[in-house]
Amino acid sequence: MDLKLKGKNAIVTGASKGIGKGIAESLAKEGCNVSICARHKKELEATVEELLEYDGDIISVAADLTREEDIQMLVDTTFNSFGSIDILVNNAGTIGKAGTFDATPLAKWKDVFELNLFSVVSLTKKVVPYMKEKGWGRIINISSENGSQPYPDMIHYSASKGALDNFSKALSKAVAGDGILVNTVSPAFIMTPLVENMMEQAAKEEGISKDEAIQSFLKNHRPNIEVERPGTIEEVGELVAFLASPKSSFINGANYRVDGGSVAAE
Numbered sequence: 430m431d432l433k434l435k436g437k438n439a440i441v442t443g444a445s446k447g448i449g450k451g452i453a454e455s456l457a458k459e460g461c462n463v464s465i466c467a468r469h470k471k472e473l474e475a476t477v478e479e480l481l482e483y484d485g486d487i488i489s490v491a492a493d494l495t496r497e498e499d500i501q502m503l504v505d506t507t508f509n510s511f512g513s514i515d516i517l518v519n520n521a522g523t524i525g526k527a528g529t530f531d532a533t534p535l536a537k538w539k540d541v542f543e544l545n546l547f548s549v550v551s552l553t554k555k556v557v558p559y560m561k562e563k564g565w566g567r568i569i570n571i572s573s574e575n576g577s578q579p580y581p582d583m584i585h586y587s588a589s590k591g592a593l594d595n596f597s598k599a600l601s602k603a604v605a606g607d608g609i610l611v612n613t614v615s616p617a618f619i620m621t622p623l624v625e626n627m628m629e630q631a632a633k634e635e636g637i638s639k640d641e642a643i644q645s646f647l648k649n650h651r652p653n654i655e656v657e658r659p660g661t662i663e664e665v666g667e668l669v670a671f672l673a674s675p676k677s678s679f680i681n682g683a684n685y686r687v688d689g690g691s692v693a694a695e
Contacts, residue, residue, distance in 0.1 A: 430676075431459075432459045432670055432671060432673075432674035432675075432676055433674055433675045433676065434456065434459035434460055434461045434670065434673065434674050434675075435459065435460030435461070435484070435485075436460065436461075436462070437461050437462070437515040437516055437673070438461070438462045438463075438464075438507070438511035438512070438513050438514055438515050438516070439453075439456050439461050439462065439463045439464065439514075439515065439516035439517070439518065439673065440463075440464045440466065440503065440504075440507050440514060440516070440517050440518065440552075440556065441453045441456065441463060441464070441465050441466070441518040441520060442466045442467070442494060442503075442518065442519055442520050442521035442552070443466070443467055443520040443521030443522065443571075444463075444465035444466060444467055444473075444476065444518075444520065445465065445467035445469060445472035445473045445475075445476050445489075446467075446472060446476070446621075446622060447621040447622060447623060447662065448520060448571065448616060448619060448621060448662055448665050448666070449465070449467070449518075449520040449521070449571075450465075450476055450662070451662035451663060451665060451666035452518055452520060452571075452665065452666045452669045452670070453465050453476070453480060453487075453666075454479075454480060454483075454666060455663070455666035455667050455669060455670040456485070456516070456518075456666075456669075456670050456673060457480045457483040457484075457485045457487060458483055458670075459485075459670055459674070460483070460484045460485050461485045461516070461670075461673075462485045462486040462487070462511050463480070463485060463486075463487050463488075464487075464488050464489070464490060464503070464506070464507040464510065464511070465477065465480075465487065465488070465489050465490070466489070466490045466491075466492050466494070466503050466521070467489075467491065467492075467521070468491060468492070468493050469491065470489075470491040473489035473490075473491055474489060476489070477489050486510070486511070488506070488507070488510050490502065490503045490506050490507070494521050494544060494548035494551075494552065495543050495544055495547075495548055497551060500548065500551050500552050500555060501555065503552070504552070504555045504556060508559060513559060513563060514556050514559045514560065514566075515560070515563070515565065515566060515567065516566070516567045516568075516569075516673045517552070517553065517556045517566070517567070517568045517569070518568075518569045518571065518669060518673070519549040519552065519553065519568070519569070519570045519571060520571040521544060521548065522544055522545045522571070522589075523540070523541055523544050523545065523586075524541075524583065524586050525537055525540060525541040525583075525585055525586050527582050527583055527586075528582065528584070528585075529581060529582055529584065530581070530584050533584060533585050537585060538585045538588075541585045541586055541589050542585075542588075542589050542592070545586070545589035545590065545592075545593060546589050546592050546593055546596065549570060549593060549596070550596065553568060553600070556568075557604060557607075557609065560604075560607065560608070560609045561604075561607045561608075561609070563608075564607065564608040565608045565609070566604075566607075566608065566609035566610070567609070567610055567612075567672065567673045567674075567677070568597075568600070568604075568609065568610070568611040568612075569611075569612055569613070569614060569669050569672050569673060570593055570596070570597045570611070570612075570613045570614075571613075571614055571615075571616070571665075571669075572590045572593050572594050572597070572613050572614065572615040572684070573586075573587075573590045573615055573616065573617065574615055574616070574617035574686060574688045574691050574692050575587040575590045575591075576590035576591045576593060576594040576613075576615055576684075577591075577594070577615065577684070577686065577692045577694065578691070578692045578693065578694065579591065590615075593613070594613055594615070594684055597611055597612070597613040597682070597684070598613075598682050598684075601681050601682035602682065605681050605682075610672075610677065610678070610680065610681045611681065611682065612672050612677075612680060612681065612682065612683050612684070612685065613683070613684040613685065614665060614668060614669055614672070614684075614685050614687060615684055615685065615686045615687065615688065615692075616660060616665050616686075616687045616688065617651070617654070617660070617686070617687070617688030617689065617691040617692070618646075618647075618651050618654060618659045618660060618688070618689070618691065619659060619660040619661065619662060619664075619665060619687070620659040620660065620661060620662070621662060624659065625639075628642045628643050628646065629642075631645070631646070643658075643659060644657075651691050653690050653691050653692070653693045654688065654689040654690055654691045655689060655690040656689040656690065658689070660687055660688070660689060664687055665687050668685060668687060672685070
């Protein structure tokens, strides 16, 4: 399917690896020009090299999105390179250190919310005027199953993603009249390099295979994933590309859960 993304200009944050990299690749495959952002310059440069095989232009911006001046630099660099910003994918985020309510100090809450919510708000506020000027835009916020189904040992992360879900819904109502559609994608247990390393470590500690470690995790921690496997980065990236495209013109304010059924509620 041709998603009609050729020539569109996108920002993808947290895009040097994992889900963000997969999203950038899915957009680049469709001919989109992509500005990828992350903190580490060498990782970004390596990702750019991989994405150059596609038709779209790829640039990278090393930035810390908890710094206002870095957010402005990302927006300015992208606009000056491409001439417009049509698509914003807010993917950068942090899980923080897992812990219960009693064990998680307020400072850790603030750190998680700073990246998972406030950086998204700040970057979005800077990008929306460019979209309003064109009368067209797509904003996709990458959340998590935790936003709908919070876990007590990840309480600050879950709360930050719930807040992001709510922000996305409210923003979708505020800017739809300007031709800007806002949606959320909420993955769960996606086999990113980080998750793969976690499974390999668990397998080593328990003296079992990686596949056995994955099945153990599914049984003990994510029993509602009815398809009985982790998701893939591509399954997230391709959905985001569709939501970023003109073909998603009647989808607004939705939260798409790429979770294999992990969230038990409707």
